[in-house]
Amino acid sequence: MEYPDPDGAGPVRGGRVVPVYALTGGRTRSGAGRDMPVETLVTVTSAGGRTNDLQLEYRTTVELAARPISIVEIGAALGVPVGVARVLVSDLVDAGHLAVHLPPQTVGGGGPAPQILERLLEGLRAR
Numbered sequence: 277m278e279y280p281d282p283d284g285a286g287p288v289r290g291g292r293v294v295p296v297y298a299l300t301g302g303r304t305r306s307g308a309g310r311d312m313p314v315e316t317l318v319t320v321t322s323a324g325g326r327t328n329d330l331q332l333e334y335r336t337t338v339e340l341a342a343r344p345i346s347i348v349e350i351g352a353a354l355g356v357p358v359g360v361a362r363v364l365v366s367d368l369v370d371a372g373h374l375a376v377h378l379p380p381q382t383v384g385g386g387g388p389a390p391q392i393l394e395r396l397l398e399g400l401r402a403r
Contacts, residue, residue, distance in 0.1 A: 296356050299333050300363040314348040314358050315396045317377040318365055324373040337364050338373050346396055 320341045327335045337350055351361035368374040379392045 296360055299331070299356070300360055300367075303363050312347055312362050312365065312376060313379060314346065315379050315392055316347050316365075317344040317379070318347065318350070318369075318374045319344050319377065321372055321375050323371075324368075327373065330373075333364060334368060334373075337361075337368060341374055344377065346399065348396065349399060352400065 318341045320338055324338050324341070327338050330338070333354055333356070336354060340350055340353055347361050347365055348358055350365065351358045354361065354364075356364075365374060365376070369376055380389055
C-alpha cells in the first residue's frame with residue numbers, strides 16, 4: 277500500500293497517514309478506569325462480527341482477537357504503543373465487540389504469574 281510522502285519526495289510504502297494520537301481522540305488511558313495489564317487477553321464476542329462501520333485499526337483489532345491475543349501483541353501488530361492498544365481495546369469492549377480476560381495474579385498481588393509471562397514471551401517470539 278502506498279501513501280503520499282509529506283516531504284514530497286514520492287510515495288511511502290506502508291506508512292501511517294493518521295497520527296497515532298488521532299486514533300484515540302488524544303486519549304492515553306482506557307475508558308472506565310480499566311486496569312488492563314499488557315498480558316491481558318482479549319477475544320471477540322458474538323457482536324464482534326459486525327465491524328463494517330469501524331475504523332481500520334478497530335476492525336483489525338477485532339480480527340486479531342478471533343483467537344485469544346494479548347494487548348501487547350495487538351499493539352505490535354498494529355504498530356502502535358501499548359497505551360494506544362489499551363484504548364482501542366477498551367473502546368471495543370465498551371461497544372460489545374471484545375471480551376477481556378484478565379490474567380490471574382500471583383500470591384500477594386505482585387503481578388502476573390511466571391507461566392503467563394512465559395506464554396506471552398513465546399507468543400511475541402513467534403511473530
